[in-house]
Amino acid sequence: MNIEKFTNKSKEIINSAHGLAARLQHQQISPIHIIKSLIDNDEGVITNIVNECGSSVETLSREVDNTLQKLPQVSVQGGGQIYLNSDSIKLLDKAETLAKKAGDDFVTIERIFEALTEMSELLSKLGIKKDVVASVISKLRKGQTANTQDAESTFNSLKKYCRDVTEVAKTGKLDPIIGRDEEIRRSIQVLS
Numbered sequence: 001m002n003i004e005k006f007t008n009k010s011k012e013i014i015n016s017a018h019g020l021a022a023r024l025q026h027q028q029i030s031p032i033h034i035i036k037s038l039i040d041n042d043e044g045v046i047t048n049i050v051n052e053c054g055s056s057v058e059t060l061s062r063e064v065d066n067t068l069q070k071l072p073q074v075s076v077q078g079g080g081q082i083y084l085n086s087d088s089i090k091l092l093d094k095a096e097t098l099a100k101k102a103g104d105d106f107v108t109i110e111r112i113f114e115a116l117t118e119m120s121e122l123l124s125k126l127g128i129k130k131d132v133v134a135s136v137i138s139k140l141r142k143g144q145t146a147n148t149q150d151a152e153s154t155f156n157s158l159k160k161y162c163r164d165v166t167e168v169a170k171t172g173k174l175d176p177i178i179g180r181d182e183e184i185r186r187s188i189q190v191l192s
Helices: 008-021 031-040 045-052 058-071 086-101 109-119 121-125 130-141 157-161 165-170 183-191
Strands: none
Touching: 008 031, 008 109, 008 165, 031 058, 031 086, 031 121, 045 086, 045 109, 045 130, 086 183, 109 121, 109 130, 121 157
16 A cells, blocks of 8 residues: 555545544554544545435444444553554555556545445445445546546536536526516616
């Protein structure tokens, strides 16, 4: 595993998992810590993936919290060393392999989540399957690859920073403006 091949967001997730393990007094970082960090630090990507798989982030978060509470706690004076356990190392190696296979130069959080679907019984139990996750990732990315360390910021930018007015209109949550000339003229007059 080459940590330099991970995006800044992925490194942030790993650091967050380390902090979570320290707060919970766990001696090692396991994949469940990484799942929790992905959920807590998500900017909508993981939420979209989980929703597309037919599950909910709230259910996943509840199950993850229950699993974290069952892990043994270790109290060490002066703060002990917290390390990645073998499953986490395998997970990050698998994510790196998936990224290379997809043509990415860097490992993104989506690839880490995709690798988790192969290793986590919890995700499988909730109906989050690898093939569905892979298709959702390719749909979200629309052919883009991760070729910079800030790659996540370029994926799905319009969805992050804009509102799809067409989609809002299709759902009936947008007031029609055709045939409302008088109201529009009056609004322009007031604003002017």
